[in-house]
Amino acid sequence: MGNPDIPTQAGDSVHVVVTLGLDELKTGIGHACLDLVGDISATDARILACDCKVIPVTLGSHGEPLDVGRAQRLATPAQRRALAIRDGGCAFPGCDAPPQQCTAHHIVFWAHHGETRIDNLVLLCGKHHRLIHNSDWEVRIASDGYPEFIPPAFIDPARAPRRNTMHTTRT
Ligand SMILES: [Zn+2]
Numbered sequence: 001m002g003n004p005d006i007p008t009q010a011g012d013s014v015h016v017v018v019t020l021g022l023d024e025l026k027t028g029i030g031h032a033c034l035d036l037v038g039d040i041s042a043t044d045a046r047i048l049a050c051d052c053k054v055i056p057v058t059l060g061s062h063g064e065p066l067d068v069g070r071a072q073r074l075a076t077p078a079q080r081r082a083l084a085i086r087d088g089g090c091a092f093p094g095c096d097a098p099p100q101q102c103t104a105h106h107i108v109f110w111a112h113h114g115e116t117r118i119d120n121l122v123l124l125c126g127k128h129h130r131l132i133h134n135s136d137w138e139v140r141i142a143s144d145g146y147p148e149f150i151p152p153a154f155i156d157p158a159r160a161p162r163r164n165t166m167h168t169t170r171t
């Protein structure tokens with residue numbers, strides 16, 4: 001699962017409010033104040049904000065609220081169903097986690113103007129969602145509309161894209 005504090009049953013996540021600086025939000029460094037669980041790292045806040053009903057209150061340098069997030073950042077139940085059909089579960093190569101154990105990751109993070117559209121979303125289990133946010137693994141949607149993952153150079157110097165074949169016979 002993703003964050004154990006966040007129920008994701010039926011694709012409906014809990015409403016939480018995150019307060020952190022804009023620079024922290026963009027870089028994933030520093031701390032955020034989270035109503036529900038107290039202090040968490042900004043990286044954790046980014047992961048929560050990726051799929052949950054998070055209301056980000058972005059603060060300027062003087063602590064003034066700059067921006068309150070919008071609902072369309074969230075994957076809708078219909079989008080989650082479409083993702084479950086497309087990805088079959090966690091899309092990370094070699095992972096067999098089913099859709100119920102996954103959250104919808106924004107390939108281009110919404111704070112970087114990424115849109116909540118199927119071609120900007122990919123299903124990931126909690127472990128691989130964390131890996132994508134915290135490592136040099138990259139994910140993109142290939143020209144055929146399916147997600148593929150690019151390993152860090154230390155795993156594959158050629159950085160050849162990989163796909164998950166656990167959920168489908170598609171290659
Ligand atoms: Zn994410």
Ligand SMILES: [Zn+2]
Nearest residue numbers: 090095125128
């Ligand atoms: Zn996974």
